Amino acid sequence: MSLLEVENLSVAFRQDGKSVPAVRGVSFSVDRGETVALVGESGSGKSVSALSTVSLLGDSAVVGGSVTYKGQQMIGASEARLRQVRGNDISFIFQEPMTSLNPLHTIEKQLAESIALHQGLTGEAARARILDLLTRVGIRDPETRLDAYPHQLSGGQRQRVMIAMALANKPDILIADEPTTALDVTIQAQILELLAGLKESEGMGLLFITHDLGIVRRIADRVCVMKAGEIVESGPTAAIFDNPQHPYTRKLLAAEPSGRPDPVAGEAPDLLRSDHLKVWFPIQRGLMRRTVDHVRAVNDASISVRAGETLGIVGESGSGKTTLALALMRLIASEGGITFDGQDIRQWSTRDLRRLRKDMQIVFQDPFGSLSPRMTCSQIIAEGLGVHRIDRHRDRRELVAEVMEETGLDPASMDRYPHEFSGGQRQRIAIARAMVLRPRLLVLDEPTSALDMTVQVQIVNLLRDLQRRHGLAYLFISHDLKVVRAMAHKVMVMKQGDVVEAGPADQLFDAPQTEYTRALIAAAG
Template identity: 80%
Template structure:
C-alpha cells in the first residue's frame, strides 16, 4: 500500500459525454476534487447529477459509448487513457467499489466463499487454506456472525445487510487505498444502515483508506463525511468541509437539498370518520415442509396475532426492519395471501367473500409499490398503464378513458400531454406519480403504500409526501404506509405500529411514539434514524 500522506486520488477538469443514436449527452462537465488518505469525501446530488458516472470514470469502468477527458490520477499515475493491463491492476486492488444493490453485484450461482476466493486468487495468488483463512477473517471483520459456517451460503440465503457486508468484505479483500461506495445503504433498514456506516468508519480508521461516498441522503453525509461536493447537472456547484457546508450553504441548490426533508403532519381525521379496515388476531404462518411426504415440521411465523383499525382519512404507519412482517401484514389485509383471524372491510368479514366477490372489491383496495420502474410495464404507455384498471373493474364506463387519465394525471402533477410516453421516458419521481395515478383513477377507499418513497431523491420524496397528503385530505383515503424511513412515516402517519419478527412490539399515535417510545426496539429504530 502507498504510504504517502498526500492526496491519493486527484480528479481535475473531468468531462464525460455519451454518444447514442447520433446524439451526444454531457454527463460530467469540468469536475475537480481530491481524496486523501483517511479522508471521507461525499459526492452528493440527485439522480442524473453525474455522481456515479464520475466515480466509474476514476478507473475507466464506463462503456464504449463514453468519451472521457481531463485528468484522474491515483498515487500520481494517470488513469485516463491508461492501458487495460494497468487498469486491471488498480481495479479491485488499489481502488475498490461497493455498489448500491448487492444482489445485482453478487453471482447468485456461486457461494460466498467462491466469490471472495476469486478476488484473492486474481490479485494476491492465494488459494486453498490460506485463502479460506483470509476469507473467514474478512467476514468476521465486517460483522458476519459464525463466518466459517456461512462460507457455503449463496447470496439469496443472506439478508440485505449481510449481503452488503459481503460486498464490503470483497472490496476490502486486497487492502485497497481507496474505497468508492456508491449509495451502499439506500436499500437497507435504518439499524442496518447505521451498522454499515459505523463499519465503514472503523475500517477507514484502522486501514487508513480514503473513502469516496456517493449518496443523495444528506443525513448520512452529516454523519460520515469530512468534506462534501454537491453535484448538479454534471457539475460541482459547491464544496467544503461538512460542518461548514451544512451550517452555511451558499448555493441555492445546496440550500434546496438541505431543506428537502418531509415535515408537517397529515390533516386531522374527520370527526365520525367511518372505520374502513379492522383486523382481529390476524395471523400469517407459513408451514415448513420436509421429506418425501411433505410433512409439516414447523412454521415460519411471519405475522403473529395482530389487531388494528384504520378509519377513512387516516394513515397507519407500519415500521420495522426487513423480515419484520410489515408487507406480509398488508398483503393479508388485502386478501392477497392466506391468513387466519378476522379481516373486516367496511364492517364485512372478508373471509366470507368468494374470489369473485373479492375481485369486485379490488377497485376499493389498491397498492403502490416501492420500485416505480419495476411496477410499470415497459411495453405500455402511461395512458395504458393508468387506464388498465378502469376496464378490469368497469369503472366509469360511460366516460372516455383518456379523459379520466388526463384528469388523474393532472391531480398527481403530471402533464396529460405526456400520456402516450413510455415509463423509460419519465424520471423516477414521475414514474412513482404514474403508479399513484394508476391506483387513484379507480377512486379507492384504502391504499397500501409499500415503501413508496425509498427509491426517490430527497426533493422528490417531499413532493410525493405532499401529494399523498393532499389526495388523502381531498378524498378521505385510508392509507397503510409501510416504510423504514421514520422521517417520512412521521410526516404521513396519524397512528403507528412497530413490528419485529412478526410481533407488534409497540403501537400508538405517531406523535406519542416519536416523543415517548417505551419499547427498547422502537427506541433503537429512532436512535438509528437520528
C-alpha cells in the same frame, strides 16, 4: 499525493448522433482514511463521475480530463490494468442490489466467487470468511442465509450482501453509491459505523454518494455538491452545513419532510382490521420435504385503519412489515381475521377478491422495477382500467390525463417510457397507476426511500393532498422515521415478526415505551 485524484473530468454520451453532456469540469480528490461525499439530486452527475474512475460507463461515453489512482492514469488504461483495479483496489457498492446480484446463484456462491478470485480462499476458509462478512454487515443467523437466493431476501438484506461483497477484498478505495438507501435506521447506523471503522483500521478512502444529508453530516470529512453535472460548492463538511454559500446547497439543506397529516374525521368508519394475524413460512428439509421449523414472519398482529387515516409501520428489514401488508391484502396465506369495510375477507375466493382489488392498491419501493419497460406511461396507468372494467364508456387517454395532472405529471409525456422519466416521476407514475382505480386503501411500501430529499418532500405533500381530497386510508411502510412522522396518524413498531409497540404517532415519537422504539428513534436522529 492523494489516493484518487479527479481533475477537470468531463463526460458526454453519444445519443442519436448527438453528444449529451453529463459531467462538466469536475475535480475532487480522496485521500487515505478520508470520506468525501458527493451530494445532489438524481441526474446531477454523481454516479457518472464515480463510474468514470475505473471506466465503467460503456462505449457510448466520451470521457475527458484526468483520473489517477496512486498516480497512475485510469482514463485510457488497458483492460488488463482496469480489471486488476476494479473490485480489488477500488470497490463499488451500487444502489440497486437486485440488478447487481445474480438471481440464479446463492448468496454463498456469489461471495465465494469474489473471495476465490481476489484472495484465493476456497472451501472452509472461504465459508468462514463469508460468515464473518455477513455477520459484520448485520445479517442475523448468517448460516441460514447462505443457501438463499437474492429474491428470498428483503431489500435491506440484499443491500447488506452487496456491502459484504465490496468489503471482502479490503479495497484501498470504496465507492458507495447510495449504499444505505434501502436500510432501516438501526442497520444504517451499523453500516456507517462499520465503514468508519474500516476506513480507520485499513486506511481506506471512501467516496460516498448519497441524497441523505443527515448521513453526510455524520460521516463525511469533505462534501462536493453537484448540480447539472457540475460541482457548485465544495469544502469541509462543517463549513458546508454551517455556512452554505450556493443557493442550491441551501435548498438541499432545507429539504426535509415536515408538517402533519390532517386529522381523521371523528365519524370515520374502520376500513381495514386484522385480529391476531399470523404468517409463518415452513422450513422443509430432506427428500420428503418434511417441515422441521417455521420462519415466524408475523406473530399476532392486530391493527385497525379508518377511512382517511394513515397507519405507519416501522421496523428493521426483515421485521415483517411488508409480509404483514401482503397478508392484509390476501396476497399471501395467513391465519387470523381480516376485515375490509366490515366484511370478513379471509375466506373469500380468488374471484371474490378480484372485485376487491381496485379498492386495495399497492405502491412498491422500487418505481423502476415495478414499471414495465416495454409499456408507455399511459399504458401502465390505464392497464388496471381494462382489468377492472372501469369507465368503459370514457376515453382512456382522457382518464390517464386526469390522474397524471392530479399526481403532478405532465399529460403531454404519457407516451414516453419509464426510462425517460426521473426517479421521482416514476414514483408518481406508480401512484397514478393506483389512483386511476379510485381505491379506498393504498399500501405504500417504502415509497420515498429511493428518492432525493427534495423529491421526498414533494411525494409526501402529494400523498397528503390525495388523502385529503379522496379520504384515502394508507398503510405506510418505511424505515425513514422523519417521513413516517410527517405522514402517519398512528404508528406500529415491528421487530422479528412481533408488534412491540403501537399508538398515536405523536405519543409514540415523543414518549416511546419500549427500548427498541427508543433505539430506532435515536438512530434516526
